[in-house]
Amino acid sequence: MKNIIKIAALQAVVFSFLAIGGVVSASEVTGSLSTGASNIAIGNSVEGVVVVSPVASPVAGTYSAKQNVVLTALGASSIHYTTNGSVPVCSTGSVYSGAIVVGSSQVIKAISCYSNNVSSSVSSFAYALTLVDGNGSNISLTASSAGEVSLPTGATGVVLTSATTLDLSVSKVSQTEASVTVGGSVVALTQNVVLQSGVDGSPVILSNSSLSNVTASIPDGTKIQASSGWDGKIAPPTSVVSSGTAPAGFTVGGTVVSIGSSDVTLVFDNAVTILLTGVTGSVGYRPSGSSSWTQITNSCSGSYASPTAPAFPGECAISNGTDTKIVTYHFTTFGALTAIPVPAPVSSGGGGGGIVSGPGSFGFNAIVPAVSPVLTTAKASAVKIQKLLGATASSFTKALSLGSKNEEVTQLQEYLTSSGLYKGPITGYFGALTKVAVVALQKANGLAQVGMVGPATRALLNKGINPTSAETVTTKSAPASISTSTSTSKLTPVQIKSITTLLQTFGADQKTIDNVNTALGGK
Numbered sequence: 001m002k003n004i005i006k007i008a009a010l011q012a013v014v015f016s017f018l019a020i021g022g023v024v025s026a027s028e029v030t031g032s033l034s035t036g037a038s039n040i041a042i043g044n045s046v047e048g049v050v051v052v053s054p055v056a057s058p059v060a061g062t063y064s065a066k067q068n069v070v071l072t073a074l075g076a077s078s079i080h081y082t083t084n085g086s087v088p089v090c091s092t093g094s095v096y097s098g099a100i101v102v103g104s105s106q107v108i109k110a111i112s113c114y115s116n117n118v119s120s121s122v123s124s125f126a127y128a129l130t131l132v133d134g135n136g137s138n139i140s141l142t143a144s145s146a147g148e149v150s151l152p153t154g155a156t157g158v159v160l161t162s163a164t165t166l167d168l169s170v171s172k173v174s175q176t177e178a179s180v181t182v183g184g185s186v187v188a189l190t191q192n193v194v195l196q197s198g199v200d201g202s203p204v205i206l207s208n209s210s211l212s213n214v215t216a217s218i219p220d221g222t223k224i225q226a227s228s229g230w231d232g233k234i235a236p237p238t239s240v241v242s243s244g245t246a247p248a249g250f251t252v253g254g255t256v257v258s259i260g261s262s263d264v265t266l267v268f269d270n271a272v273t274i275l276l277t278g279v280t281g282s283v284g285y286r287p288s289g290s291s292s293w294t295q296i297t298n299s300c301s302g303s304y305a306s307p308t309a310p311a312f313p314g315e316c317a318i319s320n321g322t323d324t325k326i327v328t329y330h331f332t333t334f335g336a337l338t339a340i341p342v343p344a345p346v347s348s349g350g351g352g353g354g355i356v357s358g359p360g361s362f363g364f365n366a367i368v369p370a371v372s373p374v375l376t377t378a379k380a381s382a383v384k385i386q387k388l389l390g391a392t393a394s395s396f397t398k399a400l401s402l403g404s405k406n407e408e409v410t411q412l413q414e415y416l417t418s419s420g421l422y423k424g425p426i427t428g429y430f431g432a433l434t435k436v437a438v439v440a441l442q443k444a445n446g447l448a449q450v451g452m453v454g455p456a457t458r459a460l461l462n463k464g465i466n467p468t469s470a471e472t473v474t475t476k477s478a479p480a481s482i483s484t485s486t487s488t489s490k491l492t493p494v495q496i497k498s499i500t501t502l503l504q505t506f507g508a509d510q511k512t513i514d515n516v517n518t519a520l521g522g523k
Contacts, residue, residue: 053120054079054110060125062154066133068099073112073120081110090119103133103159105152105198130198131157131205138233140167141195147173148194155198157205160236166206168193168224169232175225180267180313182330183287183294187265189225193232196221203273206259208236213277214257216331219270230264234331237274242335244286247295253336253425255279260331264288267330271309274326274334280319280405281427282337283326295337300327321405321429338425341414395462401452404430412453415461416441420492496522 054073071079079096080088083106088094090113100108105128112120132139132155139158141149149171151158158166172193180187197204197220206216214237218224224234237259242252255276260266265288276283284295300316302308307327310316315328326334398408409430416422421444422437435451442449447456491499496517503513 049114049118050075051114051118051120052076052112053123054081054112056108056110056123056125060127062128062130064130064157066129066131066135066159067102067127069102069108069125069127070099071096071108071110076112076114076120078113079110080113081108083108085109087122090117101135102127102129103135104131105129105154128154131155131159133159133209134161134164136161136164138164138167140170143171144196145171147171147192148196150196151198151204153198156202157207158236159207159209161209162211162236162238165233165235167233168195172230172232178225182265182267182313182332183285183290184292185265185287185290187267187287188227189267190228191230192223192225194221194223206234206236208238211237211239211257213255213279215275216259217273217275218268219272221270222272223269225267225269226261227264230261230266234260234266235262240333244291244293246293246337247284249340250282250284250293250295250337251340252284252293253279253281253338256333256335258333261288265330265332267313269312269329271312271327271329272331273307274328276324276326276334276336278322278431279324279336280321280429281324281425282339283317283324284335284337285315285326285328285330286333286335287330288332293335293337296326300325336425341417341426396453396458399452399454399458400430402430402432402435409434412438412461418495491520493522496520 052074054071054076057070057072058067071081073079078090080090080093081096081100082088082093083100085107086093086109088109088111090111093111096110102108106126108125108127109122110125111122114120129152132151139160141151144150149168160166172191174190175192178189180189195204195218199220201220203220204218206218208214216237235258237257240256240258242256244252246252255278257276259274282295284293286293296315296317298310298314298316300307300310300318302318304318304320304325307316307318307325309327313329315326315330317324317326319325324336396408396411398404398406400409400412405428407428410426410428412430413422413424413426413428413434416434416437417426419441421440422434424431424433424437438453438457439449439451441447441460442451442457445460447460453461499520500513500517500522503516508516
């Protein structure tokens with residue numbers, strides 16, 4: 001006779017085999033069985049099958065990220081489960097074959113199945129997630145009412161990829177047309193949908209699993225409006241290639257992201273916040289359908305932790321020295337803006353001679369006579385150009401290291417840029433890229449490679465020495481001839497161009513400029 005004993009929890013069963021020396025396998029017990037309450041004599045040759053309900057790992061509970069749930073049941077031939085609220089049975093439902101990805105709040109119900117149509121009781125595992133993770137798929141939100149969609153209860157975050165979107169199309173509705181100007185472009189708003197968070201009063205945080213340094217925060221209950229071309233889908237922050245015309249005096253920097261829709265500009269009735277981690281300095285945006293970038297010149301009032309929103313439909317930016325927040329009423333393309341270095345104004349001293357100093361990106365200090373037509377007359381006048389590669393406009397006085405943020409860091413970055421050692425933006429903040437360039441400078445000049453500007457490196461910078469060499473060129477403007485201390489120049493093409501441009505600024509004739517260019521090795 002075979003007795004089948006179902007036990008809801010394996011931990012509640014205690015087997016006693018010491019007295020009988022029985023044989024134990026994974027799912028069968030031969031011998032005497034003790035339940036812990038009283039000994040039940042089954043007989044010396046009676047078999048018992050222990051039936052165990054499924055166990056889940058990690059355990060049910062609340063999590064802030066997606067979970068991979070593993071189900072186990074000792075000795076079971078299979079496990080069947082459901083995620084739609086229905087009760088699983090061994091004849092239907094999904095057969096468990098690997099970890100179940102829980103990307104949003106849901107309940108998993110599971111049953112263990114054994115031979116001879118034996119099954120366990122049903123286990124239920126409730127997972128509450130504070131985010132919705134598409135796990136590589138689009139996320140479609142359910143309609144709470146016409147014109148409104150909601151995240152699952154308890155959820156405030158949405159995680160997508162560069163190829164997936166948050167689909168709100170099921171609930172978007174038409175509205176009376178309204179127009180708003182964004183970056184000089186007029187946007188006709190004809191449809192909208194309201195986005196509700198899964199936690200009252202908490203914003204919806206939109207992120208991209210493959211872009212860790214940018215997030216977008218949308219206040220709970222915000223109305224999202226767009227023109228007729230909008231399909232009701234929102235793309236997460238996605239890294240894109242810079243395109244379009246930057247504001248005067250700027251280039252578009254290394255961080256450029258598109259948020260919302262590539263086809264239209266999305267407009268919000270509440271201010272949204274875009275966090276650009278690792279970005280400092282100037283920032284701007286390019287509206288959808290426009291080729292021109294707009295610099296965000298308005299600085300947010302309030303604190304960095306809680307910036308004050310600008311008046312609709314404006315935007316503002318605020319930085320803590322490491323990261324930048326953009327507070328705005330629209331989703332388009334946003335990016336860092338890098339200022340283009342320009343030469344400092346010319347100063348003169350009444351005919352006695354003046355000094356023209358170009359920022360580090362021009363790579364030289366030039367000592368020239370006061371501004372006069374002397375370079376274009378037949379009267380010979382010596383012009384001595386002392387080109388010190390990468391030399392800065394002013395001396396360095398401070399110790400500079402990781403975390404420093406001041407004007408001398410800006411000068412340092414300009415110097416390193418002109419020397420070809422620094423490829424990052426000119427921010428005035430001493431970060432990891434600046435440290436790498438300082439190490440390269442120290443290595444090229446035989447200094448200890450400490451990655452910070454101390455007394456030795458500061459002395460090097462103040463002398464204007466750079467990784468190649470320094471030389472002096474003497475020019476005579478009439479007749480237009482030039483002599484050099486060496487027939488080979490080690491200036492870069494950019495530095496040579498800077499010198500000839502300076503000569504043009506001072507009114508030098510073209511023949512003189514050509515001679516200088518040739519002597520310096522220019523083309």
